[in-house]
Amino acid sequence: MNTLEVKLGNRSYPIYIDSGLFNNRDLLSKHIRSQRVCIVSNEIVAPLYLAQIKLALSAFDVDEVILADGEAEKNLANFEHIMSHLLAGNHGRDTTLIALGGGVIGDITGFAAACYQRGIDFIQIPTTVLSQVDSSVGGKTAVNHPLGKNMIGAFYQPKAVVIDLASLNTLPIREFNAGMAEVIKYGILGDGEFFNWLEQHIDAIQQGDVAVLTQMIERCCQCKANIVAEDETEAGVRALLNLGHTFGHAIEADQGYGKWLHGEAVATGMVLAAKLSVAMNLLEVSDLRRIEALLSAFDLPLQAPENMGFNEFICHMRRDKKNLAGKLRFILPTAIGKSEINDDVSEDLLQQIL
Template identity: 60%
Template structure:
């Protein structure tokens, strides 16, 4: 097992990464604030790991709430359902919530934890690749709105993140691919050597080699922990983690949450951002091809939905959280391993790229 720390002063917390650590109660129990615990999960994950996690809580006052599975349930309605459950269970400020599942459960539970009685402790147990390498770390919590993804939320850090890479063995191929979009993102924005390494280990990762998966999760968490420690509330460096997300969130909102997985939309967004970079002479054609080829190697989409054009993208992107002074800001790679945030993207260029995508 490897341990990383997200260094945020009094809000610092560990990330545990290993094989079968969901069979080791000490990592979880040492971070509980009292003997009252409520596990929040969904129907799919509950069948796979619900009983295993509840076994770790034997002897405690532990309860479990099981929600439907899907991005469409990352909603105000689900937020209210969890709140009602906490009130019915007489949850107090020292009750610990446990988010057991992917990004939807993690974001939703974290937002509930931030709001219930003005803040209760919570622990992340991410079970998808996307949540293990990205959404479980850094304290971004939110629910979606029909007009925009993650528009209602808070920065609220967990007490710990417990990552058992064995959970990836039960992950469907499409969900695994969606997580790889976020993995590849780290190479594009921050670490050219990591990008090279991913190119060299495609087949082993597709085969879910446990040693390789632990290396991937560790490196992604290491990068994100370093960025979050420097810029917790996304006032600068952390915005780079949104590569592909401005375009991607527009796709998710237009197509209906859950019809395109988050990672699929981000993959397409990364390609669109890379094409913008090529037009600005920041990336060469060969660098764009490398990015596209790596995404395609994991079965990810690299073209926008046929029904979307410049107007449909702009309708959603104007609601993006990065908009400032009515100007849309984009994360654009300026090399493999480096990216910048800019609002200097001409609408005529966007129209040319988006209508052709």
């Protein structure tokens, strides 16, 4: 078993990576401090893994909340549903929430944990590539609002992240490929050697080579852990992890949550950010082509929706969380493995790109 640590002083926590961890009773139980446990999952993941997790937790008093599947379910109504379940079940401050699912489940469960009785413990058990390499690590929790993605949330760290690679065996190919956008993001924003490695291992990744997937997920988690340890609340360098997200979140909000998967929107967002960098003479065209080629290898979209133009994008981007003093801020790649925060993008240039 590979074990990493997110180093945040007395709020530090481990990330476990291996196959078969859902059956590891000792691993899960050592991060639970009382008898009460509530598992939050969805109608797709629960039939696959809920019974397995409950068996591993048979020594505890376990109940569950099962939500519908999809990004559209990461909303205030389901947040209230989780809260009502906890209150009706007389759950106390010593209850541990467990997020069993992808990024949607992890985000809404973490936000519920942050808010219920002013904060209770939670454990992340991510079951998608995207949640394993990105959203389960770092303590960003949130729900969506019709006017903007992840606009209602909190920074709240889990007690542990348990990544069972076997869960990827049941992941649909579209979901797998969407997660690869976040993997590729790490290579573009700060790890050129990893980007090269990904180019060299496309076939092995697509074939589900366990050793290769383990190495890939561990490298992403280590990169995320290092950045979070340096900048937990996104006051500086952590903003680089939003590469592609300014454009991507606009696509998701405009098109309706779930029509585009998050990773698909981020993939297109990274291409648009790279094109913006090329137009500003910050990035070589050859690097843009490499980015496009690697994303294309995983069937990720490179073009914005046909029904989205400048006006649709700018409406959503003006509400982006990274903006300061009313100025749009973008994460722009300046080379494969380098990126920067830039608030000097003219709307005229942005309109040309879009």
